[in-house]
Amino acid sequence: MTQVTGYIGRSVKRKEDARLLRGEGRYLDDLNHLKPKQVAFWRSPYAHARIKAVRTAEARELPGVIAVFTGEDFAPVKPLVTEIQLEGYVAKPQDPVARDKASHAGEIVAVVVAEDRYIAEDALELIEVDFEPLPAVVDVDAALAEGSSLVHTEVPGNIYYRGRRVFGEVEAAFAKAELVFRETFRTSRIAGTPLEARGCLAEYDPYQDVLTVWSSTQIPSILHLKLAEIFGMHENGIRIIAPDMGGGFGIKAQIYPEEIIIPFLARALRLPVKWVQDRREDLLTGVHARDHRYELEAAVTREGVLTALRLRMLTDAGAFSSFPFGCTLEATGGARMILGPYKIRNYEYDTIAVATNKAPAGAYRGVAQPSCFFAIEGLMDIIAGKLGLDPAEIRRRNMLSSAELPYTNPIGIHFDSGSYGESLEKALQSARYAEVRGEQSRIPADAGRQIGIGLACYTEISGISSKGYQSRGVADVPGYDSVRMRMDPSGTVAIYTTLTSQGQGHWTTFAQIAATELGIEPDQVRVVDGDTGLAPLGTGTFASRASITGGGAVFRAAREIKRILLRVAGGMLDDLPPEELELGEGFVRARGRKLKVTLREAARKAYEIRSGGSETREIPGLEVIAYYDPPPSNWSNAVHLAVVELNLVTGFPRFLDYVVVSDCGNLINPMIVDGQIQGGAAQGIGEALLEALEYDPGGQLLTASWGDYLIxxxxxxxxxxxxxxxxxxxxxxxxxxxxxxxxxxxxxxxVVNAVNDALRRSRCWTGVPITRAPVKPEDILRRVGAVGAEGGDGR
Amino acid sequence: MKSAPFEYLVPASLAEALETLAGHQDETKVLAGGQSLVPLLKLRLARPRYLLDINRVPELSYLELKDGRLHLGALTRHSALGREPSARGSCPLLAEAAARIGHTAIRNRGTVGGSLCHADPAAELPAAMIALGAELKIDGPGGTRLVPAAGFFQGFMTVDLQPDEILAGLSVPVAGPGTGWSYLEVSRRHGDFAIAGVAVWLSLDDKGLFRQVGIALAGVDDRPWKARACEDFLVGKEAKEEVIAAAREQLAGFDPTGDIHASREYRELMAGELFVQALRQAVERAANNL
Incomplete structure (x- = not known):
């Protein structure tokens, strides 16, 4: 049951909705108060080509064009280097504008600044680039093949990163294994593609020597520090503001070339300059994700207990190691998370991030967890099928029980609390599992429709701390977050936080926390996010961290304000010590006595230096800064259960039921949590059934619009x-x-397990489970022989 | 994604539109609902010198029942086909096909004339018009000519329309006793282009024999594809399951292309499945209608 304390645990309506739902949000595209000049980018049409010459003279002469820049103009800008302190990682500096060669289709080769975007795009057509095309490497096998063309000469063998580790007695476990299962799982390259794409606006004030950058970014603090370093500026001369955002999903948690170019132009031209990304640019150059292959080998007892697991994992990192998480993010993520809630004691991984001539891969909601649980949960079902076990039963036999917690898994991940088995049983109950199994078995094997049930049990890493990022070698992600909190003389509160909001509802949840701690109403709390000019420095909103790190900082700041407030109030109430006072409903009351002052009076007192407020404290005011660096990493857990009906004539699946049981500890706002689950599951369903970025053999993206990239x-x-x-x-x-x-x-x-479960019921099933996402209708028909086998891609 | 420069022309009458068109011919694109043309302009795949916006030409906006046919102006919005009682009641096939076009906003802007002239081979209305035996009214400097829908579509996004002509409207037959219809489609998501679509418009006589049959497929050839052999096969035969199955055997000659959403084989398979399902549904409706 949800624990309710004050406003915490209640589905308080979102403070931001009145504005956002009326269309009154202020997104980057809406920021025109500076009347900025507009930018368009000339992007490489080649996946891999040497740049021989860039001719811009004609473009410069087009009326309305202010300036045209090429790679050479950015020579003074320090290239972006993603530092990952892991053995086996190769860093490759990235210039904001390509100079010698283009390494993926869409890489920026020239930049036009014009009075408006129309003119800027007209000017793009007047730019001529001489290319010498080079062989494009577009898949991991080709990239790793001997003698393959190199994406960068600095990255030998096209291996950006390779990590190999053995935990426990893997070899011994396989040597005495009763059964060994081998299976390969693949997920397709996909895009987070937020409804609001990215964008950037910059203004340089030479008088104050201050560069202000508005960017649709999830990591203003990280961008702030990096721009100072890249431009050789003092950090105090930079301000980053992340305005309202229409989604981010991790895609905006990277620093992109445009976020360096636009501020550079504003400084160089001393003009406000803006760029708003269009959808084609988003799909072509926003970080991609999940182009993964998991080759699994499991040692299993006849009872279905996994005694050892071997993983060879390949991730397609694309052309650059994206900043700040690096191309190691997915490779280490999948390899580290795959054991999930299962007590597999012997484990070995060999994980490789491969360079290819595609757009860089990076953080997208869940990072490698959707794919690694796709692999391990798919394998569980395959083993269960072979051993004649129910999919729920094989999970029970391998899962950690609550009695076994706390537990440290073989790679050193510490689970301090959870409810793996309880969540599974609750999901089965909620879906009437036994009944649906019965219903399923009553459908004849030769029917044109079959029902399938799919389970997914998983752990989710969250709130990664400074130590957590250090352990994965990520040098430029601090891991802590912070808030500056001020209680005004009138008793209202402002919170300035390092977190951003791209749909999370922090205006509401942070206000709920502060209101609860300070005994006021959430409406009396204003949350200001995403502005490094107002908040301290910190990390940002991604990887399921804000409620832990931002919420934690709010808890701490509010307690500190409360402490000061009680001391001040004590001075107004017979000099009572704080422990004899309590705060609530807008008053400070003396416990067990009738004495009280309003919170407003106490707050005002705190600001009165001369009349007593200062006597109880050296510094006037009620303003504090609080940091929170959580314990190394924190794990929630959940179970998804999907019931689908497959139409074996068309190959289309239809959902009959969908159950989620989630355990994320105490909930701050259950309505917001449910919304997060729903939205996330929608994206996961897209990944399961629809989404795939397809490249042709020459490295051209074939899915550069929402007409072809299906969400x-x-x-x-x-x-x-x-x-x-x-x-x-x-x-x-x-x-x-x-x-x-x-x-x-x-x-x-x-979802994919449900599809496979339904296929297994059909008499026409070929006996081969689907191990690749997304599952297209014809993949389903291929598994019942209605469409012939095609290609060698394992579909 | 901003269009290249063009000159925007807004005629107030059909005569003025034709006159403007005659003056600029090859350099002009006609803008109706803009649901296909505007994206093409934004991507700079279409870059006309003049954009002739016909939305304010009153002669192109009509929807009326006359002489036993439904007459539609070229500017009739897709949503009107399902919303207007006269259209929905008299020609339910159009309402059913239009419901599969894109999404609400697209249906509110997109026009019947625009869909036919754009002639995307996977589009719903071209196939429906062929099944219906629609008669297209084309105006040009030489006056008006009437073209049957089946002859209008000449190749991949190519239609029988001269650069100085405008598709002004069309007429379709209305449902009577014994009329049956169906539009079925398979697409990855609702609103996506059809992987395969089948439009059927038929009538049965009082003995339960096929009196008239129109069938056209979407998404399986370089143009909307008329299933002529199947139509001929069915006419005069009894409307029953074995005959429908036999008609499916006659379904051949179209040439689908595989792409990232569906292979050629899957499109062919779906065309056959939908053909049978659509015929069944149309027959059932016709029988209820006798």
């Missing part, structure tokens, strides 16, 4: 039954665990 619409997403188990985190402020990515993690394995 799920409301019609493709079922209603979900969402339930919660609350196992408070023993180590975080407020007992919360992060869960923002979970929906996206569970849906992919649950």
């Amino acid at each position: 799920p619409t409301a019609l493709d997403v079922p209603e979900m039954k969402i339930e919660h188990i609350t196992t408070p985190c023993p180590s975080t402020e407020g007992g919360v665990k992060g869960m923002g990515e979970g929906g996206a993690i569970g849906a992919l394995p649950a």
